[in-house]
Amino acid sequence: MNQVTLVRLCVIAGSVLAVEALCRFGVINRLTLLPPSEMAAYLVHLLVSGEINQAIVQTFSNVAIAFVLSVVFGFVLGAVIHAMPRLRRACDPFLASYYSVPIFVFYPLFVSLFGLNRWPLIMIGFLFAITAMVIATLNGLDRVPPVLVKFARVHRMSRSAEILRVVLPAAGPYLFTGVKLALAYSFIGVLAGEFILSGGGLGYAIAYAYDAFDNRTMYALMLFVLIVVTAINSALFIWEQRLLRRRGKV
Amino acid sequence: MSVSHAELREVSKVFPAAGGQGDVHALGPIDLNLAKGEVIAVVGPSGCGKTTLLEILAGLAVPSGGSISFEGRPVRGEVPDGIGVVFQEDASLPWLTVWDNISFGLRRAGIGAAEIKRRVDDVISFMGLEDFARAYPAQLSGGMRQRVCIARTLVLEPRLILLDEPFGALDQQTRLLMGDELLRLWRKTGATIFLITHAIDEAVMLADRVAVMSARPGCFIDLVKTEWGRDRDSRVVADGRFGALTGRVWTRLREESLKSVGRSINRVPAAALS
Numbered sequence: 001m002n003q004v005t006l007v008r009l010c011v012i013a014g015s016v017l018a019v020e021a022l023c024r025f026g027v028i029n030r031l032t033l034l035p036p037s038e039m040a041a042y043l044v045h046l047l048v049s050g051e052i053n054q055a056i057v058q059t060f061s062n063v064a065i066a067f068v069l070s071v072v073f074g075f076v077l078g079a080v081i082h083a084m085p086r087l088r089r090a091c092d093p094f095l096a097s098y099y100s101v102p103i104f105v106f107y108p109l110f111v112s113l114f115g116l117n118r119w120p121l122i123m124i125g126f127l128f129a130i131t132a133m134v135i136a137t138l139n140g141l142d143r144v145p146p147v148l149v150k151f152a153r154v155h156r157m158s159r160s161a162e163i164l165r166v167v168l169p170a171a172g173p174y175l176f177t178g179v180k181l182a183l184a185y186s187f188i189g190v191l192a193g194e195f196i197l198s199g200g201g202l203g204y205a206i207a208y209a210y211d212a213f214d215n216r217t218m219y220a221l222m223l224f225v226l227i228v229v230t231a232i233n234s235a236l237f238i239w240e241q242r243l244l245r246r247r248g249k250v
Numbered sequence: 251m252s253v254s255h256a257e258l259r260e261v262s263k264v265f266p267a268a269g270g271q272g273d274v275h276a277l278g279p280i281d282l283n284l285a286k287g288e289v290i291a292v293v294g295p296s297g298c299g300k301t302t303l304l305e306i307l308a309g310l311a312v313p314s315g316g317s318i319s320f321e322g323r324p325v326r327g328e329v330p331d332g333i334g335v336v337f338q339e340d341a342s343l344p345w346l347t348v349w350d351n352i353s354f355g356l357r358r359a360g361i362g363a364a365e366i367k368r369r370v371d372d373v374i375s376f377m378g379l380e381d382f383a384r385a386y387p388a389q390l391s392g393g394m395r396q397r398v399c400i401a402r403t404l405v406l407e408p409r410l411i412l413l414d415e416p417f418g419a420l421d422q423q424t425r426l427l428m429g430d431e432l433l434r435l436w437r438k439t440g441a442t443i444f445l446i447t448h449a450i451d452e453a454v455m456l457a458d459r460v461a462v463m464s465a466r467p468g469c470f471i472d473l474v475k476t477e478w479g480r481d482r483d484s485r486v487v488a489d490g491r492f493g494a495l496t497g498r499v500w501t502r503l504r505e506e507s508l509k510s511v512g513r514s515i516n517r518v519p520a521a522a523l524s
Contacts, residue, residue, distance in 0.1 A: 145339065145340075145341075147337045147339040147340070147341045148341060148343070150305075150310055150335070150337065150341075151337070151341045151343075153310055153329060154308065154310070154329050154333075154334070154335045155354075155355055155358060156328070156329055156331075157358070161358075165358075166343070169343070169345045170343075170344075170345075172345065243345075246344070246345065246386045246388065247344040247345065247386070247388050248344075248386070248387075248388025248389065249388075
């Protein structure tokens, strides 16, 4: 374990212990915040009892579908836009201002299109995530050194071999950033959608507990979401760092 | 060295107008015979079309006029089998180790694993890369990365090797040593070598013939035979003829270089130089 990781862990552990102490000694009201140890204990109880299994499956399957769709379609769309400079010039203003659009307002439209099922939420997660992937793809393809494309031609590669063996690996770090962002945005889109608009999933369970003043459930679920998202992002970060280190970029 | 290996006849390149300006006549007409097994170096002012010429010869670019043939077969917009290219820029694949970079082309060609190992190990040993076989390009210096690119070309056993300023990013001493390595591999493989370079001394040291190009549109204005022996190396810079040859090349090149940078020639009377 290097020194930076150690410092990072100390900061996290110190913060958790400080919150624990503030809650235990009554500085923070229990109605406002529960001690982290109680959150964790109740989370274990919820997981063991299986009470939230359905919500977990629903949320994570929605996130997974939104994530996969956004990565695949985002990459294809990015590659198509990259190959057509005029289309790119036309799309640039939309891509630049995309995140100023409140995507949640389209929920009624998605309900009328897809019905009252999981797909409207998946569409919200998908729309949140896809643009990050499109932009990352454009960035990555812009930065493929032209000499590598010439190298592919010297090796008489077909267009598909050139893309698979040279272009994609060369653009890899940028595409990886897109994948990371797409995952984060899929989580945000789906969870926020469940919180505000849905009748199921972890987001809805948190909102329900909040409305019912059920702090233990609410904080336990929040802790669960936090742990899962942090774990996934940390794993991706470590993988990304390993890739970048090979290329001398960290 | 009289058998023609590659031929360029009346080759020219015109780039179409961009932004309302007129067409750019970049190159030609160029006529050149590359004898089998010779080293020919091309020098010329910046922007005279040297790289364009190399790309046309490689089949990476299509000429606007004229014809190219390699081993009797026409070359047009596709790199023929038997031609290897080393670029000026770092073309190593940063996601692969040195060993995987070098074996890349062989694996694509569907050669058996044992044969790949033999050929890659041979070329790694020849290029002095044994200690770096498992390293990634990012862990190597610029010179070492260029060696990897040369090794990757060499392992495919090309009969014509095109080098586009391969040592351009290296310091003078490393360039001289890399030149020695290039001559060593030339003697070993017997390949024909077509070298583009900015450095007159490098051209004169390495080549059997030095082709001097004019400012744009680039044409050959002189073809200088060096007449070094096949066993030459960088020590030819100490040879008395070396100065005369580089002087001749520079005399032809100076006027063209000044044209290319858009300056009038400040003519100094010959007497003042003596």
